[in-house]
Amino acid sequence: MIARVAIVGAGRVGTTLTRALVEAQYDVVSVMSRTLGSAQKAVNTANENNSTAVDKIADIAASDIVFLTVPDELIKATAREIMESAVDTKAICHCSGAKSSAELQFAADAGMRVASMHPLQSFADPGTAMANLPGTYWALEGVEGLTDELQTMIQRLQGICLPIKRDQKVAYHAGAVLACNYLYTLESIATKVMSQSGIPPEDCLKALMPLLQGTLNNMGSVGLPQALSGPISRGDIHTVEQHLSNLSSISSPERAREVYSLMGMEAIDMATKQITGIDSDTAERLRSLLDPQKKYSNQ
Ligand SMILES: NC(=O)c1ccc[n+]([C@@H]2O[C@H](COP(=O)([O-])OP(=O)(O)OC[C@H]3O[C@@H](n4cnc5c(N)ncnc54)[C@H](OP(=O)(O)O)[C@@H]3O)[C@@H](O)[C@H]2O)c1
Structure with missing residues (x-):
């Protein structure tokens, strides 16, 4: 003992x-x-x-x-x-x-x-x-x-x-790093993008905290993929187009558009599996918009 x-x-x-x-x-x-x-x-x-x-x-x-x-x-x-x-x-x-x-x-x-x-x-x-x-x-x-x-x-x-x-253990730990460390990475990119709206960078994270806490609560209560909200979940193609165009025009961080697109592809897969999910036609249109291979051609 x-x-x-x-x-x-x-x-x-x-x-x-x-x-x-x-x-x-x-x-x-x-x-x-x-x-x-x-x-x-x-x-x-x-x-x-x-x-x-x-x-x-x-x-x-x-x-x-x-x-x-x-x-x-x-x-x-x-x-x-x-x-x-x-x-x-x-x-x-x-x-x-x-x-x-x-x-x-x-x-x-x-x-x-x-x-x-x-x-x-x-x-x-x-x-x-x-x-x-x-x-x-x-x-x-x-x-x-x-x-x-x-x-x-x-x-x-x-x-x-x-x-x-x-x-x-390696697969287990890679998942943990994505879930935890890369959440910090994501917030770092998110605050840099958000601060281009004129909100001071130090206020961005403060303002995002209740959103993040609410997001974690939703994930804990309704789980994945059901907790996903936002334009992809709604099939709001025009908003996604506007985001991509805006992210192409900002100088920092350069990788913001790539991250948005890559994570957006996963969001599309999730949105198709939601109870009130997007239809296959909307999913395809969003995929062609966000395809990371297409890089900056759809500005
Ligand atoms: N941080 C996390 O979130 C986390 C989560 C889960 C698991 N882990 C695991 O926990 C372990 C420790 O991580 P950590 O984040 O606590 O690391 P850490 O904060 O860097 O602490 C490691 C400590 O080891 C001491 N050290 C370095 N070389 C040494 C030596 N030759 N002999 C004795 N002590 C020595 C250092 O002490 P001095 O101050 O005396 O130099 C240092 O404070 C790692 O295996 C990590 O993978 C970490």
């Missing part, structure tokens, strides 16, 4: 996990980071804990599991250092979305229990991340027995376990 935990990498995820695990009554024995200050800060975020901040792998106290919350490309090397330093632990788990427990195979071959447990959540700062954590899905895979104990941990963190196959 997991009782004592060590954290390696006191960044956004490591700091949040330290606090969340302490609040879930786990004994976080050590927080290790490249910089002692980061480790100490993570320890300080959690009240009433017995954690010690350290900056050397060899100083990590005995634990039932070590969580690696270092950048993805350092997972293997850090695990290797843990094995070579003979850190007293029974298991190693990393929190990467794209990488699987295969990254820790050499440790498994040496008798260590290994797993990967990825929070499907965006950790920007530890305060907000703590508030977002309840209800978060965690993709989990690894050796039998250890995954049962980690499933219990996920429940104690008020999360939901999402079992995943080792070799399916």
Whole structure:
């Protein structure tokens, strides 16, 4: 059973996990980071804990599991250092979305229990991340027995376990990046386009926030494709033509029209599947208008 935990990498995820695990009554024995200050800060975020901040792998106290919350490309090397330093632990788990427990195979071959447990959540700062954590899905895979104990941990963190196959993590993570990171990208492009209307850029995102929140609520309540609204869902071809013409005339960002067209093609597919969806003739006319291959010919 997991009782004592060590954290390696006191960044956004490591700091949040330290606090969340302490609040879930786990004994976080050590927080290790490249910089002692980061480790100490993570320890300080959690009240009433017995954690010690350290900056050397060899100083990590005995634990039932070590969580690696270092950048993805350092997972293997850090695990290797843990094995070579003979850190007293029974298991190693990393929190990467794209990488699987295969990254820790050499440790498994040496008798260590290994797993990967990825929070499907965006950790920007530890305060907000703590508030977002309840209800978060965690993709989990690894050796039998250890995954049962980690499933219990996920429940104690008020999360939901999402079992995943080792070799399916890249597809899972690509979907997560599209849904989360590219939402920020989309808002970056949207605010640049919108600010060309004369609304100050800093006001655009502020004004878009209630729209975004309403959009998420709609998606949560009626799902896809039913939640889609807007000109494509209505089959409003003239509005789409006006948008394309306007996007061709603006200088920044240059890729705005391409993004509008590419995402519009997916919107057409969705609109055809809606209960009061567009007919096939309207869909074809919209497709020929938005076809990204046609680039700027239909201005
Ligand atoms: N951020 C997210 O939204 C998110 C979401 C889900 C999963 N993840 C996963 O969580 C893991 C950590 O991501 P993150 O966003 O928390 O990264 P991060 O904020 O960049 O934190 C990584 C930390 O690792 C420490 N570190 C770097 N090299 C080290 C070393 N050699 N030994 C010990 N510590 C070292 C750094 O500490 P110092 O400050 O001491 O230099 C840094 O604070 C990654 O596997 C990532 O894929 C991230």
